[in-house]
Amino acid sequence: QVQLVESGGGLVQAGGSLRLSCAASGRTVGMYTMGWFRQAPGKEREFVAAIRWSGGSTYYADSVKGRFNISRDNAKNAMYLQMNSLNPEDTAVYYCGAFRGYYSPASRSSYEYWGHGTQVTVSS
Numbered sequence: 001q002v003q004l005v006e007s008g009g010g011l012v013q014a015g016g017s018l019r020l021s022c023a024a025s026g027r028t029v030g031m032y033t034m035g036w037f038r039q040a041p042g043k044e045r046e047f048v049a050a051i052r053w054s055g056g057s058t059y060y061a062d063s064v065k066g067r068f069n070i071s072r073d074n075a076k077n078a079m080y081l082q083m084n085s086l087n088p089e090d091t092a093v094y095y096c097g098a099f100r101g102y103y104s105p106a107s108r109s110s111y112e113y114w115g116h117g118t119q120v121t122v123s124s
Contacts, residue, residue: 009118022096038092048107
């Protein structure tokens with residue numbers, strides 16, 4: 001089993017930045033693909049970004065390309081999401097997930113494990 005815990009959410013003004021962290025425990029996630037999804041009130045959970053186990057391949061939703069950066073530190077069993085130029089449309093609960101295998105990193109159904117989420121609120 002893998003336990004994931006997100007942190008770093010909060011309230012920020014439009015144009016600001018936040019850095020989310022996802023700490024893994026229970027197993028080393030060095031061989032897992034890890035990703036971030038988000039869910040706004042009344043909306044489906046949507047893909048944000050993902051990174052393969054080696055860190056060599058990253059994936060982003062079009063809505064965050066050029067503003068968000070995903071990274072990981074396998075030695076620390078952790079993943080990060082640097083979010084810049086935030087806007088109110090980025091307001092959501094952000095979840096980290098992990099899975100093994102070569103499934104689509106943008107598909108919610110690929111993920112075996114999920115954290116409980118961290119709230120990000122961007123004020124205008």
